[in-house]
Structures are given as C-alpha cells and as structure tokens.
Amino acid sequence: MLITRGLQPIFVKNSDLYTYTMSQADFSPAAERNKQPILEVLRQMLPERGSALEIASGTGQHVIWFAAHLPRWTWQPTDAQPGALSVIAQRVAQQGLTQVRTPLLVDVMAPRWLAEDAQFDLIFCANMLHISPWASCAALMRGSAWHLAPGGLLVTYGPYLEDEVPTAAGNLAFDQSLRAQNPDWGIRRREEVAQEATRAGLQLTARHAMPANNLLLVWTRESESDPK
Numbered sequence: 001m002l003i004t005r006g007l008q009p010i011f012v013k014n015s016d017l018y019t020y021t022m023s024q025a026d027f028s029p030a031a032e033r034n035k036q037p038i039l040e041v042l043r044q045m046l047p048e049r050g051s052a053l054e055i056a057s058g059t060g061q062h063v064i065w066f067a068a069h070l071p072r073w074t075w076q077p078t079d080a081q082p083g084a085l086s087v088i089a090q091r092v093a094q095q096g097l098t099q100v101r102t103p104l105l106v107d108v109m110a111p112r113w114l115a116e117d118a119q120f121d122l123i124f125c126a127n128m129l130h131i132s133p134w135a136s137c138a139a140l141m142r143g144s145a146w147h148l149a150p151g152g153l154l155v156t157y158g159p160y161l162e163d164e165v166p167t168a169a170g171n172l173a174f175d176q177s178l179r180a181q182n183p184d185w186g187i188r189r190r191e192e193v194a195q196e197a198t199r200a201g202l203q204l205t206a207r208h209a210m211p212a213n214n215l216l217l218v219w220t221r222e223s224e225s226d227p228k
C-alpha cells in the first residue's frame with residue numbers, strides 16, 4: 001500500500017467552474033444512481049487496499065459510497081469549489097468514515113495540485129470533463145500522470161462521444177444543453193481524450209459501458225514514461 005504524504009494544496013486557480021447553489025449541490029440524483037454500478041467495476045479491478053484521490057468530488061456521494069464498501073482504501077476527496085468541500089466533509093462526518101481525509105481544494109488547471117511527492121494508487125474523476133473547458137482534460141491527464149503511483153490507475157467516468165459508436169439521443173440532447181449553458185462545455189470525444197492522455201504518458205487500457213450511456217475508462221501510465 002502506498003501512503004500519501006503532505007496533502008496540502010499549493011494554490012487554486014479560479015477557472016470557469018461548474019457553479020451551483022448549496023441547495024442543489026448537497027445531493028445529486030445521478031450520483032446516487034451510478035455509485036453502485038461504478039463500485040462494481042472498481043471492485044473488479046482494484047486490489048484490496050490502496051490510496052485514492054478523487055478529483056471533482058462534487059457532493060461527496062461517490063467518495064462516501066466507495067469508502068464504505070472498499071474500507072481498506074484511504075480516500076482523498078477534492079473539488080475546485082470551496083463550497084463543495086463543506087458538503088463533502090459533512091457527508092463524511094455523518095457516515096463516520098475515518099479512512100476519508102479532509103476534502104481539499106484542487107483545481108485541475110492549477111500547475112500543481114498537491115505536494116509534489118503525493119502519490120496514489122487510484123485517481124478517480126467523474127463527470128468533470130464535460131462541465132469544464134476542454135483544457136481541463138489535458139490538465140487532468142498531466143496531473144494524474146504526476147500523482148499516480150507506479151502501476152496506479154486513473155479512472156474517468158461520464159458521457160463520451162465515440163467515433164465508431166452511434167451517440168445516444170439522450171447524450172446528444174445533453175451535449176446541446178451543456179453547450180447552450182456554456183460554449184466551453186460539452187461532451188468530449190473519447191478519441192480526443194485519449195490523445196491528451198497519450199501526450200501526458202497515459203494510455204487507455206479498459207473501456208466499460210455503463211448505464212445511461214456513460215463510460216468508465218481506465219488509464220494507465222505507459223511503461224517507459226515518467227513525468228518526473
């Protein structure tokens with residue numbers, strides 16, 4: 001098991017964030033629906049113990065579910081919005097989950113996320129890429145390549161467009177509604193996400209089709225690449 005060290009954020013840049021009010025933020029029906037299907041895939045691929053960093057934790061519903069069901073993992077939730085951190089902390093406290101660390105402010109666009117030597121066996125990021133500017137994809141890949149321990153996995157979850165797969169009507173409508181809200185948002189093309197991953201030294205090693213036309217994608221470090 002790898003231990004994370006010195007989990008202080010270096011600084012946080014105020015980028016073009018998904019904004020929500022506290023009343024909307026404290027519960028996500030989608031997270032409630034997808035947490036169990038995601039957990040089932042994580043269970044198949046993860047060892048019994050390890051350390052996990054969650055990027056864009058949002059309401060914290062995922063992290064508390066995963067921590068409760070993978071109790072030998074330690075979890076570090078983060079989000080770029082200060083308001084999200086207190087919601088996550090409240091949820092963690094309500095569940096009495098001692099293996100979840102204090103939520104930290106991390107914006108993937110910041111040049112450094114955490115202490116340089118912080119390493120994790122898993123980095124998990126759900127539903128951020130389509131609700132942030134495209135540049136956040138490269139930033140997620142670069143930061144993940146930096147903070148993944150040898151043999152570690154980056155898991156991204158959410159809707160994607162794919163070259164060889166017809167897009168579901170629901171995803172097309174969702175994409176249009178995202179772009180109408182903010183022209184910098186939108187569902188990302190899986191092949192373009194993979195190009196950014198390759199630039200950062202990561203490669204796509206598994207693709208899981210998930211309910212409601214979502215994908216769970218697993219990214220690993222290319223064997224010779226070392227971002228340090």
Ligand SMILES: C[S@@+](CC[C@H](N)C(=O)[O-])C[C@H]1O[C@@H](n2cnc3c(N)ncnc32)[C@H](O)[C@@H]1O
Pocket residue numbers: 015016017018028030031055056057058059062079080081084106107108109125126127128131132136
């Ligand atoms: C739709 S919510 C998803 C929350 C949670 N992961 C889920 O699946 O329910 C998108 C989240 O991405 C976060 N976010 C947006 N831009 C970000 C950035 N540049 N760095 C880190 N988090 C970001 C938002 O603050 C928000 O919590």
